[in-house]
Amino acid sequence: MRVRKPRSRALTAAVAALVLLVTGCSGGQTRDDRTIRLRFQSLAWQKESVDANKELVEEWNAAHPDIQVEYVQGNWDSVHDQLLTSFEGGEAPDIIHDASDDLADFAYGGYLADLSELLPERLRSDIPEQSWETTTFGDGIYGVPFLQEPRVLIANKKILESSGVRVPTAVKPWSWAEFRQVTKDLTAKMGEGKYGIAWPLKEPVSVTLNLGLSAGGRLFHRGDDGKVTIDFTEGDAVVPGTIHDQVDVDGSASRGTLGMGGSDSLPGLFGGKYAMVPLGFSYRQQIVQQAPEGFEWTVLPAPAGPGGPVQGVSPQTLSVSEDSAHQKEAVQFIDFMLRPPNMVRLAKGDWMLPTGMRALKDPALHTQKDGWATGAALAGDLRPAPAQSVRGYPEWKDKVATPAYQEYYSGAIDEDELRKRLVEDGNLVLARYQR
Template sequence: MRPTRARAVLVLLFLLAACTGPGGGSDGGTVTLRFQSLAWQEQSVEANRELVEEWNATHPDVKVEYVQGSWDSVHDQLLTSFEGGEAPDVIHDASDDLADFAYGGYLADLTDLLPQRLKADIPQRSWDTVTFGDGIYGVPFLQEPRVLVANAAWLKESRVRIPTPDAPWTWDEFRRVTAELSGDGKYGVAWPLKDPVSATLNLSLSAGGRLFHRGADGKVAVRFEEGDAVVPRTIHDQANTDRSASPTTLGSGGSDTLPGFFGGRYAMVPLGFSYRQQIAQQAPKGFDWQVLPAPAGADGLSQGVSPQTLSVAEDSPHKKEAARFVDFLLRPANTVRLALGDWMLPTGTEALADPALHTTENGWATGTALAAGLRSAPAQSVRGYPEWKDKVATPAFQEYYSGAIGLDELRRRLEEDGNLVLARYQR
């Protein structure tokens, strides 16, 4: 090969490398973006794929490739792809998984990339879930409250007061009702607490529980106060004192409780709002179920949530185009399609107002009535939370709910042992 020809080939290879870059490329003037979606339900996957096709049909200059990801492995998969320079341009995740990626410099700050329409349509309480330091590292677009799914016939026969979003049960009333519904091998409630920490902390916002407190120096400390005790004490007493909560479901996932629920063993199951799809598909013919709001406390129907998010990789060479695609996906009409596909609530106010999300069928109206009380999950931006959760909080709550330890020991572990963990991340 002659030197001049060799130089020409090297120049060409350099230009091709510059165009493709990590996470996206261009071909003849066309930008290519990779969008990794974590949609898994059939309706949701279909909605996401259709929107990608619609974008590609109307944006010949920016082609989007759909990449299927998985919730089960997304954190480790993303970390590997970030460190290897192979991250997708547009990333589907959840807000409680973003902190380490945001602080680690793997995600682009979207503050100046997003259009004003999108910023204004999503309430600040939702933006708080994706704000780390002074930057915005994702767009929160779908969220779900935790609700009570109830055997409607059982509740009607018992003649207990049926709660509504305007007149919910208090935590004390909820405990009394579950005790009244129990007996003869049946339980008023089945708590699926395979992940006891998230469920407990998020529901505790209704009782004024905060658990994590940031001082004037910016450091976070755990303080287990009276508001933090209301929800765990209720669950503990239902399972160990009243015998109104099934002890065998405390380590189960939500899906694990459904056979017993359908079989008439439990009157109610606290579940994420999206479980309604599974219930609608699997409930026996003639089984009458309804959606009730979770109990309210001193702060009403407040709950902590970790919305699903769309982020842009910091290494993407096409951040502006990626942000344009995110804006397209989250136009109100498109967000409604995504929400219906996932059986979740949109964060955007215009999409949330869509009549399709306010029907009484399958409890949609109850869920949308709870949207105003959804807040950033307490641990959203706490550095070291994953280790605190795995090493301290999860075993402590599991032992408390099983009756192995009391409330004072739970408090000691969460505070003393927990603060030792958090301190290592705040030096």
């Protein structure tokens, strides 16, 4: 079934369109000079990334005087609520930068344009089907996935090499059991007050679910009727069980980092307090910028299960507002932004990997320096995040899963209680979105 716009949204859009005709002050409109003006809201935040996005907008505007794009700066921390408000108010940007795991409610709510018939074949064929699955809801495509990042282990090279443990590769990563043993060995060799691993889990849900794919965990299961339910299987227990045991049984993971964000853990890594920290691939930029002189680091693949180093990702996406008066032109701009050379520029600016197959072959993304080659080697094993198309996921994550995982990792609850909360409380939340 194709996602349809609710009747109330259509009325909201009609009122907004009438207001815009009267005021003539919104993006996506054709002004008196016949120039089409589009607003592009970008969530780029690192300087290199912001510069790359703004340069591409300038290049487009110089080559397309009849279709001008205005760069609008957004913010990852508030984008969901900000977009919802702008959609309801009829003032959404024409071109929307977001992440694929944030799109489901917007797509099913009728806020995003179905791009199925608008996307050029070049773009469709260049991005693998597994990436398109992250932005497909019902029969429609509601975003173009263009940047992605695996979760990797950033390791203190000197500590790792002096310990004598086996150093994993993308071809032969550690198993989850071996990983647990390695962190115990490292902790024993490093001395009191130091740890083999630090897990910064201020936002524990996506980390747990995405890494869980490697052990066969899925958590979310879609039935023949199309409805999604939660089931906590043996595979779903591997990753959270490993983290729990490292913190609460082995003492090989620092309890103090559980409430931290990734950036908060870097001083401890630089100072030798932690041998390794699991982080998103893009954190390498902060390490290059912030690491003290003489600090040697390396990028290792995350642990893997029987199926190999598979993990879930939620790519960054570019979507078009359903209310945009110029959807075709908005897609033309997206196609320009995501030409292979431009996609490489965006990937390098964000220190991430492109989804496009041609861009991914660029030699600049396969160098040993700063771990680019390790990340590129993992690209073929990236899969859609388990909760990718689940309606109600944001509420489940915030109200059920985040506190449950946090309490489990800290030792406040056991695995049975974790399972009960995720499944019983979680299914009550999802049911409200699937009536």
